[in-house]
Amino acid sequence: MSSLSEIPWNELRERAIRAAATSYAPYSNVHVGAAGYTTDGRFVVGANVENASYGLTLCAECSLVSDLIRNGGGRLCAVSIVAGDTKPIAPCGRCRQLLFEHGGGGLLVDNGPDAAPRHLHELLPDAFGPDDLPVRSTK
Numbered sequence: 001m002s003s004l005s006e007i008p009w010n011e012l013r014e015r016a017i018r019a020a021a022t023s024y025a026p027y028s029n030v031h032v033g034a035a036g037y038t039t040d041g042r043f044v045v046g047a048n049v050e051n052a053s054y055g056l057t058l059c060a061e062c063s064l065v066s067d068l069i070r071n072g073g074g075r076l077c078a079v080s081i082v083a084g085d086t087k088p089i090a091p092c093g094r095c096r097q098l099l100f101e102h103g104g105g106g107l108l109v110d111n112g113p114d115a116a117p118r119h120l121h122e123l124l125p126d127a128f129g130p131d132d133l134p135v136r137s138t139k
Contacts, residue, residue, distance in 0.1 A: 016080040023047035031084035034060035061095035076103035080110035096124040
């Protein structure tokens with residue numbers, strides 16, 4: 001994906017909204033959906049899945065990354081994450097790291113139709129990723 005204009009933002013947002021409607025959020029009632037667009041033009045989606053043991057809750061971005069891997073892997077170039085009210089919601093810190101692993105710092109994170117998307121490196125500066133492992137290893 002070479003240009004911002006090549007990303008189908010409206011469809012990405014709609015898929016995230018539809019995914020939010022499928023989430024399992026009986027505790028917080030915050031339904032979150034995520035949709036991603038890959039560098040080879042595929043869509044992947046995810047929704048949050050809460051658990052009575054709150055620490056076991058899976059964010060929508062976790063589900064999205066699982067869908068990416070399940071559908072052949074690849075790299076994310078853009079994501080849209082929305083709450084049940086259909087408005088953008090920022091990924092938590094854990095999910096920023098998950099998204100970095102599969103999209104890198106250049107991954108575009110949607111801010112809604114009235115704002116420019118942000119690069120993930122703005123949301124997760126100085127991220128640690130796969131490229132750091134061989135450099136930082138003592139072996």
